[in-house]
Amino acid sequence: MATDDLMTKVLEALGDAQPTVEAIHDLTDLAEVPSSMTIAEVADRLALPAHTLRYYERAGLVTVARDSQGHRVYDADAVRRLVFLTRMRLSGMSMRELQHYIELVDAGERTVPERMAMLVEHRDTIVRRLRELTLSLAAVDYKITTYGGATGSDVERSPSREAAA
Amino acid sequence: MATDDLMTKVLEALGDAQPTVEAIHDLTDLAEVPSSMTIAEVADRLALPAHTLRYYERAGLVTVARDSQGHRVYDADAVRRLVFLTRMRLSGMSMRELQHYIELVDAGERTVPERMAMLVEHRDTIVRRLRELTLSLAAVDYKITTYGGATGSDVERSPSREAAA
DNA sequence: ATTTGCGTTAGAGCGCGCTCAAAGTCCTAG
DNA sequence: CTAGGACTTTGAGCGCGCTCTAACGCAAAT
Known part of the structure; x- marks a missing residue:
């Protein structure tokens, strides 16, 4: 999985401390998410290939706006959702399940x-x-x-x- | 993975006790391995499809003798090796790595x-x-x-x- | 003016680990 | 005699999750 690097990075950041709910709590808003990011920035931040980000979007897992040049503009919510998605993928949830979950979210x-x-x-x-x-x-x-x-x-x-x- | 059932079974057998080295120790020779088994018996025992056992053999992971009818005859060593292979697969070792490991074993x-x-x-x-x-x-x-x-x-x-x- | 660089799209391709299909052999029970 | 069932082989097919290719657009830098 391409996302392996993410968790590796995260674990390194945590050092040898036991992961606790508090540690997790800090992870998401660790280094505040900018209000807008390019695909390269998001890819870098999540340690995912840009290809994979596009793939997730095509799969309906996240919606991303475009700028005047047609380039993707990731807002903070999109990035947060991608963090969530990455974590779920990494812990073994399938694409199919995540698609269902996201459908539910969209259903209100x-x-x-x-x-x-x-x-x-x-x-x-x-x-x-x-x-x-x-x-x-x-x-x-x-x-x-x-x-x-x-x-x-x-x-x-x-x-x-x-x-x- | 088809082998999921195996571990599930094993965990149930262990109950809620913490897995210990001793418990593992008992697992392999739990209910002594017969000196000879058919593919159906092995498949049943390991909770793997017979297809997968043939696949592992084709992949070079295990060698199995034939009887006069050309049917596979699994001896105790073959079964033990399959237990090992299954455990390694289940813990995330790839087919490729296992093939390499087995090559090493065969090399003496x-x-x-x-x-x-x-x-x-x-x-x-x-x-x-x-x-x-x-x-x-x-x-x-x-x-x-x-x-x-x-x-x-x-x-x-x-x-x-x-x-x- | 053109090269460099970062982005876009649709769609094909890939590596993994099975999983199954087809066609055949052999033995046993009715 | 025949039908069923368990086995054999080779080779194809599949589901998953990416991953990459090709052809193109736009814009800043040389």
């Missing part, structure tokens, strides 16, 4: 409950994924610490198996 | 250092991903708890922005 206040439901479900997805990864990490650690060349067994109890891998 | 003992290096690097990848997801979780939680319909801002301080989202 009455869709708030459904939006909340989507967020809660996505939250569950993230938690599930965290558990999977935690388990995988333990497995890989185990393999590393018990000297882990073989694939045949994660449990190096019978060294004779090494040959079989 | 002298490649152990490089295999270790791959495992350690992958470990880092998992840790990075865990941090990303943890951060995303905090962000989504924040959005949920602060009443989260709008996309424009993760920080619902100016309710007027709701309209802009």
Whole structure:
């Protein structure tokens, strides 16, 4: 994913501190969003290729005005939405789901409950994924610490198996 | 990914206990691997489509013998390798990387250092991903708890922005 | 006057990881 | 004898999320 860089950057900015709700809180309005940005500026800021920004727009995820030359002009709301979109993509929400979410947003206040439901479900997805990864990490650690060349067994109890891998 | 089910199953088996090295240790030889299995049995056991098992074999990730009818016969080592492969896929290692890893295994003992290096690097990848997801979780939680319909801002301080989202 | 540079569009192409289709073989049960 | 079912192979197809190409527009700099 092209957005990998974003999160990497963000994590570096956070240092080794545990991500907290407060830290997140600060992230969005970290270095106030200018009232208007070009595509290059937004791309730079989000560490996304400009191509991807255009792609998101074509996909209906964000609406962007044009100036007299027909060039895109991103306002603060568009940028904030892109921050949101990027975060959701990065945490595993599909384009299709995001398109649905955005449709709901555009449909007005009455869709708030459904939006909340989507967020809660996505939250569950993230938690599930965290558990999977935690388990995988333990497995890989185990393999590393018990000297882990073989694939045949994660449990190096019978060294004779090494040959079989 | 088709392998999602596997991990789901595994996590359910673990219940809410924290995944530990010991738990992982138990996973591989949980319910001893039979000395020989058909493709259907392996597919069932790993919760992978048989198609995917054939695909992995074609990709060179595992070698499987045939019986007199030309049907695949998976021995315990093959099954263990598939468990390993599945775990690695699930934790984000690409097919390409796994192919390289398996090439190293097949190249013998002298490649152990490089295999270790791959495992350690992958470990880092998992840790990075865990941090990303943890951060995303905090962000989504924040959005949920602060009443989260709008996309424009993760920080619902100016309710007027709701309209802009 | 022309080159450089940043932007635009529609649409094609790509890498990944499966996933399936077609056509055939073999064994068993009715 | 035949029908069903599980398997085999090769190769094509698909969904996703970008990513890039081609052809063009406009404007500031040389």
